[in-house]
Amino acid sequence: MAPQHKDEPAWPQKMFVIEMRARREAAGLSRNKLAEALGCTPQWLAKVEACEKSPSEALSEDLDTYFKSGGTFHRLWKEIMDARRRGLIPSGFRRLIDAEKITTGISFYEPVLIPGLFQTEEYARLVFSTSHHHDRIEELVAIRMGRQAILQKENPPWIFLLIRESVVRDLHPEIRLGQCKQLLDLMGHPKFSVQIIPKNALVFHSAGFQVLNFAVEADLAYLEGSYGNGRMLTDPEAVRRLAVLFNVTRSDALSAEESENMICTIMEDE
Numbered sequence: 001m002a003p004q005h006k007d008e009p010a011w012p013q014k015m016f017v018i019e020m021r022a023r024r025e026a027a028g029l030s031r032n033k034l035a036e037a038l039g040c041t042p043q044w045l046a047k048v049e050a051c052e053k054s055p056s057e058a059l060s061e062d063l064d065t066y067f068k069s070g071g072t073f074h075r076l077w078k079e080i081m082d083a084r085r086r087g088l089i090p091s092g093f094r095r096l097i098d099a100e101k102i103t104t105g106i107s108f109y110e111p112v113l114i115p116g117l118f119q120t121e122e123y124a125r126l127v128f129s130t131s132h133h134h135d136r137i138e139e140l141v142a143i144r145m146g147r148q149a150i151l152q153k154e155n156p157p158w159i160f161l162l163i164r165e166s167v168v169r170d171l172h173p174e175i176r177l178g179q180c181k182q183l184l185d186l187m188g189h190p191k192f193s194v195q196i197i198p199k200n201a202l203v204f205h206s207a208g209f210q211v212l213n214f215a216v217e218a219d220l221a222y223l224e225g226s227y228g229n230g231r232m233l234t235d236p237e238a239v240r241r242l243a244v245l246f247n248v249t250r251s252d253a254l255s256a257e258e259s260e261n262m263i264c265t266i267m268e269d270e
Helices: 011-026 031-038 042-049 057-067 072-088 091-100 121-129 134-152 165-169 173-187 236-250 256-268
Strands: 105-110 158-164 192-197 209-213 220-223 231-233
Touching: 011 042, 011 057, 011 072, 031 042, 031 057, 057 072, 072 134, 091 134, 091 209, 091 220, 091 231, 105 236, 121 134, 121 173, 158 165, 158 236, 165 192, 165 256, 173 192, 173 256, 192 256, 209 236, 220 236, 231 236
Parallel strands: 105 158, 158 192
Antiparallel strands: 105 209, 209 220, 220 231
């Protein structure tokens, strides 16, 4: 199969256009007549039909009403949005997001920043603003916040988070208070553990990683990389070594109570 050109529209948008054109032609409507009926400009509708513009949710709803299509266009619009959001996610990260949805437990080691699953909107927005165009930031923030739904499930996964002291101390002043509160709220959940690795600990692992556990499938690990170039590890021995490394590192961390006290102190110094 030939690779899709980077500017070629995704299949949901193609299906939306095919369905719209087919229904318009079956009804004997010109593009101008349909635009008039829907209350939009023929120029804009032409760009949608040429896949130069993405259809809006309002257009999908208007088409469903006009053609009495039972929600077909709105379902296709949602597929377009899902495809667009997925396209914003680096390929090396997509498998991790899928794995998060079914994991029974995740162990995080993070030496640089608060992991995305635990970031506030303000923190995520600040992180994305340093490396993404402004017109994509809100979509990326929405994707990140959507991932956090796994923490709100009736039976969420076990979470074990190890973060360097500097990650908390170096939080930007504008987001420090909210992010510290977020960490403290996490620590109040019986299945979530947050521990701080103090600055004097002899821990020198420079890259963050995660070890994910599953009820049936084999455990996986994810090794972080810059600009979405992280990679999923499936080799059982490699995953086991990172799990051991996590537990060894955890022995150098502060207790849960000491970690909570440190976060409170840093928050109060804001």
